[in-house]
Amino acid sequence: MEGGERSVCIERFADLAAQVVKSPAKLGPVRLVAVDGPSGAGKTMFAAGLTRVLRANGAATVEIHTDDLLDGWDDMVGFWPRFDRDVLEKLRKGQPGEYRRYDWHAARFAERIRVPVPEVLVVEGVTSARAVIRPELTLSVFITAPRHLRLARGLERDGAHLEPHLVRWFAEEEGHFAADRTADHVDLLVDGAPDVPLDPGEQYLRRTAAGGRSGER
Template sequence: MVVPVVETYAELGRRVLAGPARLGRTRLVAVDGPSGAGKSVFAARLADALAALPGGGRPPVVHTDDLLDGWDDQLTFWPRLESRVLAPLRAGRPGGYQRYSWVRRSFLPREVPVPPAPVVLVEGVSSARAVVRPELTLAVLVAAPAERRLTRAVARDGPGILPELRRWHAGERAHFAADATADAVDLVVDGDPAVPHDPDREYVRLRV
């Protein structure tokens, strides 16, 4: 039986800061889950909560969608993240990457810096994949019903993306099944909760 539990982002932020740094001196947090589940919102609110904590500071948030070389790079972008962001942070050096423009269909020339901060968040599909788990301080999976996720994506990007989106969803399902992500993460969050809570300060954890 799944029991929803309301928890605060501040409490989670304190948990992250108290956890061990496993990527060099950086506490790496992965916010994973299928498209439209609410990963970006969760990551932003956790970053805000960390910024409000003593000694926290607002952590950099890396969105893996910014590293994809188009729709066909759904899962194969990882070497780009590893070489440009994770490897430098592991060595205590600043990282940086070029953001992909989905309008121009190419990477923009300006580099997005990723400093070796005490905490860095990586948000996106497959961000908590097995290869990086030993270096994660916290792995989060944000979940929501498929119908709700599809509605959100179409409202955000328009119905023209439906053919690519359905193919994308199939790729997600295959990845999460093979990776056993839901069984490996530290926290599963309800991305479409019906439980009363303050969404700016609180999230709903799905406790099994």
């Protein structure tokens, strides 16, 4: 997102969880929440906070990370038909799904993970709020953070030896987000590098732009 005044607001996961539960299910009986955004922006922390509050409030919630679905570094976008067939299509029918978890250390798929039919399914990861699933999302979130900070986080998390993979990944996700216009269509834009004091386990920083619904800074 370029230009325009930006406003910020500290909000609570408790309020967001209540909003999700009160909203209608659009994926069959399931309320589908997508937490999207570039690598290293803070998606995992946000999804964990929302999932924890949903469960604490009694909502049967399953959390899936797209990193567990990919067939390695070259599968950022292409995994979706497999995910839709094995998990989403089953849940649409009120049936449990399952997927094979990818083992990044062994570079192969590992055990099968069963996905029961939940009240809320939180899918966290790059491309999770892509255009094809928008009509079935109860809530879509896009997390942002400056590129240099995201790269530093990624190297700290994954190791400096993976920098070439991360740099290539950054370029690919930027291309996807530009073509998909993901950030322009989400319900909630969150600052993954807040410059105001907050409790990251209970709160997040909503960021909006004047004259637009949302976008990436």
